[in-house]
Amino acid sequence: PDNSITELIKQLDELSDTYTNALKNIRTEAIQLTKELEKVSGATEDGRKKTKKSADDADRLARAQKELAFAESETAKKNCGA
Numbered sequence: 001p002d003n004s005i006t007e008l009i010k011q012l013d014e015l016s017d018t019y020t021n022a023l024k025n026i027r028t029e030a031i032q033l034t035k036e037l038e039k040v041s042g043a044t045e046d047g048r049k050k051t052k053k054s055a056d057d058a059d060r061l062a063r064a065q066k067e068l069a070f071a072e073s074e075t076a077k078k079n080c081g082a
Contacts, residue, residue: 019072026065033057 037054041047 019068022068023065026061026068029057030061033061 033054036050040050040054042051
């Protein structure tokens with residue numbers, strides 16, 4: 001018999017692992033960013049630069065999370081035949 005269903009399940013498991021790891025990385029970076037921001041003072045030039053960089057990093061993480069959610073929804077649609 002054809003093993004295409006078994007292969008498809010294996011690919012879906014791998015894709016799920018990829019999404020899970022990506023989400024875990026986003027969360028880890030967000031936690032690190034939060035810790036960095038707790039140490040920053042906006043009263044100094046260096047503090048303002050760090051705050052700006054952290055804001056840029058937060059935007060990047062938010063975009064990554066949105067893209068991941070979109071990719072997951074598109075994958076789900078394709079796999080469910082919608």
